[in-house]
Amino acid sequence: MFSGFIFDVEGTLVDSVPQNLKSLQDALERFGCSADHDTLHLYSGLDGDQTLQLLLPDAEEKERKDILKAQGEIYERDYLQSVKPFDGVRDVFRALIERGGRIALATDCKGAAFKHYLSVLKVDDLITATACGDDVEHGKPDPRLVGMALWKLGLPGSQSVMIGDTPYDAEAGLEAGTKAAGVLTGGFSAQVLSEAGCFAVAEDLKALLPRIEEGEAKIDAKVPVKRPSIYPRLRSA
Known part of the structure; x- marks a missing residue:
């Protein structure tokens, strides 16, 4: 779990x-x-x-x-x-806390944008840690943002899952040692997110929670992860 x-x-x-x-x-x-x-x-x-x-x-x-x-x-x-929050975020966070989970945010955004998001989400009391663009120089798919979140949670990657809406979230999590799960609310397809390494994909957070619970027992760490076909080949930063 x-x-x-x-x-x-x-x-x-x-x-x-x-x-x-x-x-x-x-x-x-x-x-x-x-x-x-x-x-x-x-x-x-x-x-x-x-x-x-x-x-x-x-x-x-x-x-x-x-x-x-x-x-x-x-x-x-x-x-x-x-910018408004998606429906059900607080309910999902509360459900994770009730099952003994700890929650962190890992986002490239910072400053006024990050403050606004926190103000509209109203989940400060359910979050253990945050890692944002003020904490690291490089954004995803660089894994350091997720690594910072893991460090603040005090947990190993093997006990954690990175949840995002893009293949870059998945890659950042996998490179940091976590598993990856995805939602379709960012506009990427289920195929792209699955090929990026997400073991569970759903339409939104509410639908994702049972998929994560179902998939935890089926995860095989030895299965190689494919890059999504659209993954851009980047020059060194």
């Missing part, structure tokens, strides 16, 4: 993917660049700088930093207040 449950936030606990993608489009346009929604969605949940390395392979580091700074400002100004 898992003791630790590590959750991504954006796209998993709060409905923020459309707003994030639109703010990135707006920021790119400000710098004379463009990308369509479907292309941007391929990289939803991926570390922001790595996303721009893929979108703008000729851009210098300073330009990428300027674009990401602009995106953050646009997101906070124009989109953040429209």
Whole structure:
């Protein structure tokens, strides 16, 4: 039985993917660049700088930093207040606590956005630890964010599961030594999440909880994990 449950936030606990993608489009346009929604969605949940390395392979580091700074400002100004939590988050967290679990959040977001998410989720009393973009330099799929959450929980990865909405959440968890489970609320398909290594996938958190319980006994750590077919090959950061 898992003791630790590590959750991504954006796209998993709060409905923020459309707003994030639109703010990135707006920021790119400000710098004379463009990308369509479907292309941007391929990289939803991926570390922001790595996303721009893929979108703008000729851009210098300073330009990428300027674009990401602009995106953050646009997101906070124009989109953040429209972000709401998905239904049932508190119920799921309470159920996990009642079965003896400990909960951590592991999210690339930080600052005003993270504070807003915590304020609308209203689950502070159910969370043991948080690891956010203020704690580590690199976002997912880099495993250090999940590793930080594990350290704060005081649990080994073998007793924990990383729950997210993207293949990058799954990879970060697996690389940190956890198992991975996924929800479809971020727009990635069940096939993509399964190929990324998720042993349980469901439409949303409420539906995922029984899938996790059913799958715990079936996990075989020796089964090799495939990368999703859309996984981007990144240049070294």
